[in-house]
Amino acid sequence: MGSLVEELAGALGAGQVSTEEELLARYAVDQAPVLDFQLPEAVVFAGSVTDVQAVVRLCAAHNVAVVARGAGTGVSGGAHASRNCVVLSLERMNRILDLNPDDETAVVEPGVVNAALNEAAAEHGLMYAPDPASFRSSTIGGNVATNAGGLRCAKYGVTRDSVLALDVVLADGSLIHTGHQTFKGVAGYDLTGLFVGSEGTLGIVVAATVRLKYLPRDVHTIAAFYPDFRQAAAGVLAVGRARVQPAIMELLDGGTLAQLDDLHGSDLSSRGRSLLLIQTDGFGAAAEADVVRSVLAAGGATVSTESTAEAEQLVELRRNSRGVEVDDEYRVGEDVAVPRSRLVDYVAALEDLAATHGVSLKVVAHAGDGNLHPTFWIDRQDSAVDADAMGRLNLALDASINAALEMGGTITGEHGIGQYKLRWLGLEQAEPVRELQRRIKELFDPAGILNPGKAI
Amino acid sequence: MGSLVEELAGALGAGQVSTEEELLARYAVDQAPVLDFQLPEAVVFAGSVTDVQAVVRLCAAHNVAVVARGAGTGVSGGAHASRNCVVLSLERMNRILDLNPDDETAVVEPGVVNAALNEAAAEHGLMYAPDPASFRSSTIGGNVATNAGGLRCAKYGVTRDSVLALDVVLADGSLIHTGHQTFKGVAGYDLTGLFVGSEGTLGIVVAATVRLKYLPRDVHTIAAFYPDFRQAAAGVLAVGRARVQPAIMELLDGGTLAQLDDLHGSDLSSRGRSLLLIQTDGFGAAAEADVVRSVLAAGGATVSTESTAEAEQLVELRRNSRGVEVDDEYRVGEDVAVPRSRLVDYVAALEDLAATHGVSLKVVAHAGDGNLHPTFWIDRQDSAVDADAMGRLNLALDASINAALEMGGTITGEHGIGQYKLRWLGLEQAEPVRELQRRIKELFDPAGILNPGKAI
Ligand SMILES: Cc1cc2nc3c(=O)[nH]c(=O)nc-3n(C[C@H](O)[C@H](O)[C@H](O)COP(=O)(O)OP(=O)(O)OC[C@H]3O[C@@H](n4cnc5c(N)ncnc54)[C@H](O)[C@@H]3O)c2cc1C
Numbered sequence A, B: 001m002g003s004l005v006e007e008l009a010g011a012l013g014a015g016q017v018s019t020e021e022e023l024l025a026r027y028a029v030d031q032a033p034v035l036d037f038q039l040p041e042a043v044v045f046a047g048s049v050t051d052v053q054a055v056v057r058l059c060a061a062h063n064v065a066v067v068a069r070g071a072g073t074g075v076s077g078g079a080h081a082s083r084n085c086v087v088l089s090l091e092r093m094n095r096i097l098d099l100n101p102d103d104e105t106a107v108v109e110p111g112v113v114n115a116a117l118n119e120a121a122a123e124h125g126l127m128y129a130p131d132p133a134s135f136r137s138s139t140i141g142g143n144v145a146t147n148a149g150g151l152r153c154a155k156y157g158v159t160r161d162s163v164l165a166l167d168v169v170l171a172d173g174s175l176i177h178t179g180h181q182t183f184k185g186v187a188g189y190d191l192t193g194l195f196v197g198s199e200g201t202l203g204i205v206v207a208a209t210v211r212l213k214y215l216p217r218d219v220h221t222i223a224a225f226y227p228d229f230r231q232a233a234a235g236v237l238a239v240g241r242a243r244v245q246p247a248i249m250e251l252l253d254g255g256t257l258a259q260l261d262d263l264h265g266s267d268l269s270s271r272g273r274s275l276l277l278i279q280t281d282g283f284g285a286a287a288e289a290d291v292v293r294s295v296l297a298a299g300g301a302t303v304s305t306e307s308t309a310e311a312e313q314l315v316e317l318r319r320n321s322r323g324v325e326v327d328d329e330y331r332v333g334e335d336v337a338v339p340r341s342r343l344v345d346y347v348a349a350l351e352d353l354a355a356t357h358g359v360s361l362k363v364v365a366h367a368g369d370g371n372l373h374p375t376f377w378i379d380r381q382d383s384a385v386d387a388d389a390m391g392r393l394n395l396a397l398d399a400s401i402n403a404a405l406e407m408g409g410t411i412t413g414e415h416g417i418g419q420y421k422l423r424w425l426g427l428e429q430a431e432p433v434r435e436l437q438r439r440i441k442e443l444f445d446p447a448g449i450l451n452p453g454k455a456i
């Protein structure tokens, strides 16, 4: 290994290759539960496309794996180090190379933080639509590699829908350009779409051309408190039936409200057992908000009327309601999605599962997309914490995954398979479909050096 | 071949296999120019997934190619018969298998006509957004296989953005299911996206799960006449700069207006040398239309004011402005797209090219997407028709393709490569990118029996 590290240091600039213990440990994991902790042999900070090519080539020559890393905010272990690997950080490649307000496109290096791109776009009345709750820290490269979703994806689509073209370094160190600079283009196979969501297993994204959308002229935010969680879930369907498309539809259950109260000293729990936060935007925002309010009120909600300032504050809280904590021995969380019509059933199933297994439940959901993040947990101070706690949590978790699949859902709406969710992938995808993916992986990366053991 | 036809007839029901000369000829080509006319050995009308599997298996056993066919409205020769092939028509598989208004999804067989799905969806206040001008005849299977665009794609996205899951029969006759029934899902590689736009070369689509969008509550249509084409193109940019997102932005040049007048006895030409048709929709449609009108008027347009009935009629005309004719020895047409900022430059380049080569020009454009359909033509009655006519048309055409590429554009915005545009593909895509696609093709179809010689 010494020789690889030396060669990396020789090929790249000073300060770009580190084997410093504390740094290795920090870059060994993302925000996901750690199943198999491994220290990388080195962390390399690429500053250019040529750097990335050199790293991939040297690692290939030494048969050492390359684990690409953006901000490490992933929650599936996609950026976890694996045995005999180098972590390739793209965070220093953080320049916006081009932002053309007439084309409504931007070309960015992979390490550009989502919020930074949005700030630059906002100066021109534009936005980069996909807005994971991690938007203040996660990178466009990471967003592309995970096909990240976010709050306003119900209306504006996920990352894939905003990516037009990619520059990708392949497993042999060669550089290709896929896609088109235009909004539309159908020449050949959609390689761009294949790289999106491939979690660093098919190539390293070194630049992305993305489409920007218009910053909405007007935004209305509605907070609707419900006496129980199922009624709130039904509210999502009711808004759909009114054929109004909000930009944001976030659902928070009682457990989440209690937690927010704890953290921020708010009194949300006293106002309802569940909260539905809806944002309409664009020229029709006010009219849409009127329809939404009356639909929700008819469904039993206490709806914010006049001022939307408080509601907007709640959206901000929601944007931060995940990440203040990570999974540990007292908490397991997931990222399932179900068809919208099953939202109420699924929410009911989750509540039943929590009761059955004697664990607490907390749910936030991008409800417009049917994408739920349930967390089963046990209070550390609680007498319920016993040797069996993790066992019960995992039973509830596995059952929640099965329930989602039975309703026609998926095991991951937006976080990706990474390392952590591999164990469930076979429940969702049939063997021939998995085999096809393995063969695609083999085609792109015959030696298996790009993020092995992830995604498929 | 006799034996294959017999085996096909044996495996399928009566009346599903034809070798009738007239029918073979009709199913030998789509709407594209024919470079290499071939009669298929047989035309097979599949009625079920099992039929499709049987056809693919039998053809594979006999090493005979399978050319999938929807409605045959393609304009790139994707459905042209090739040597030693069977044309597999999916048009009889035309059932809507499921339409769930709460899920806002539908599951359809491949032969369902776009308009039929939209009619069924409309009963629930929903629509299937991608609306190629061929929507009254083209099939969802064909739309998926070409990743069809359409008029309202500027706002609602192309076919790929509406496809959630696919059932696909592979080259070995096996059936796989890709994707997810939910709006979002990121488990594994995006095989669904890979099949979309693959023009029947990777597998036969036998069912599609699509996402539906909301039928807009309100629609406003604006007709803006301009004294010249370039100013009209500038109008598209001006609307963009106002950060208003119309559902439809269609641009018609003077040549097209004259043709519409000829066909329909209208007087469009007398009102301007170019027409920009804009439709805003949704709750904000009226407010958006107001902004659009003032922006266009400021840019030199004569804008329809009160009644939008006439403007709506013009959109209907536009929906039919292609297809009344096909390319022939007097006419060559294309489907380029350019970055929006280059619209005016490109329109100018087209006009210059027509002048330089002594041919006439006619352009319609999905201008919101920067997607143009220029046609170079020569009047049959004209003295300009000489032995060299086709030569000049093709010089203009090739130059128009080069001009689009030089501006960062693509050779095909929505029609696909098919057979006809293969000759230009190398100008757009570098050899390593083409090679990757060939290897993907080989992975899916090692014997090369699925629509050989197309798409890549
Ligand atoms: C508080 C919080 C909120 C979150 N909210 C959301 C949300 O709303 N929606 C959502 O979808 N996710 C969310 N996430 C998950 C996470 O932020 C996303 O998955 C994000 O896209 C990861 O970006 P990153 O830059 O941190 O990538 P990393 O975590 O560093 O990497 C993620 C994956 O991408 C690969 N990768 C990274 N960069 C590249 C590259 N340049 N080329 C190839 N592969 C690469 C890695 O190998 C890894 O497999 C949240 C996470 C947190 C902690």
Ligand SMILES: Cc1cc2nc3c(=O)[nH]c(=O)nc-3n(C[C@H](O)[C@H](O)[C@H](O)COP(=O)(O)OP(=O)(O)OC[C@H]3O[C@@H](n4cnc5c(N)ncnc54)[C@H](O)[C@@H]3O)c2cc1C
Residues within 6 Å of the ligand: B030, B031, B067, B068, B069, B070, B071, B072, B073, B074, B075, B077, B078, B079, B090, B110, B131, B132, B133, B134, B137, B138, B139, B140, B141, B142, B143, B144, B145, B146, B147, B148, B149, B150, B151, B199, B200, B201, B203, B204, B205, B206, B322, B323, B324, B414, B415, B418, B451, B454
């Ligand atoms: C008047 C007119 C207007 C048009 N307007 C537009 C427009 O606005 N936007 C646009 O994008 N296109 C447009 N087109 C082109 C054409 O209609 C589209 O490409 C359409 O998607 C083709 O559908 P189809 O059912 O006719 O498919 P076909 O022409 O039969 O086939 C098209 C391709 O798809 C393959 N294919 C068909 N069905 C399947 C299947 N089930 N599985 C696998 N492969 C399959 C074929 O092999 C072929 O390669 C227009 C064409 C005409 C004639």
